[in-house]
Amino acid sequence: MSDIGTKTGAKDCCMWVQRVIELTGWEPLGISVDWAAIEGELGVLLPADYKELYEVFGGGVFSDSLYFLGRDEGPAFDFLTQWRVDLSVDQDSTFADVSAVDPYAIYAPGGKGLVEWGSTEWADEYFWLIDAERPGEYPVLARSNDVGGWHRYDMSTSEFLYRVLADADFQPFGIAQYDLGTTFKPGSGDPDGQPL
Secondary structure, three states: OEEEOOOOOHHHHHHHHHHHHHHHOOOOOOOOOOHHHHHHHHOOOOOHHHHHHHHHHOOEEEOOOEEEOEOOOOOOOEHHHHHHHHHHHHHOHHHOOOOOOOOOOEOOOOOEEEEEEEEEOOOOEEEEEEEOOOOOOOOEEEEOOOOOOEEEEOOOHHHHHHHHHHOOOOOOOOOHHHOOOOOEEEOOOOOOOOOO
């Protein structure tokens, strides 16, 4: 597992959110969110910059390929729905003690584990490693379907997202090299979860 990145403060996180907004040309939605209810269900606070991204974008697709979990009328891009499904599958004893996120587990309230916040059409997956006993620490763990193994990034969600979208040298996850544009399309709300 690689360990890349730098610790970022609250000011830096807001800067990275602003960079993602500018990069996409997106007009912030200003979604009102009951964070107390969401974080109450999770039993842990979420990263401040993720909450800002969620309020600005909701759930949807960046650059026609990177799926961001936020809020959506349908289940496809809804953060809590995805976490509930992941947790249910991870705790299902059908596969014995094997986790889909081995050597980790999906985060359960009060514990330590992964919470997914994004993925790509190439089956790359983006998670936070959350430890209820270490609030305020949210390293990004990512894995690429074609490279394998986990990569750890000690950076904010918004910095990671920006680098994936804009930095062609951010390997193995940077998509700027493919010249897909830097757009955002909100989730469709369709039951099958297809983007607009």
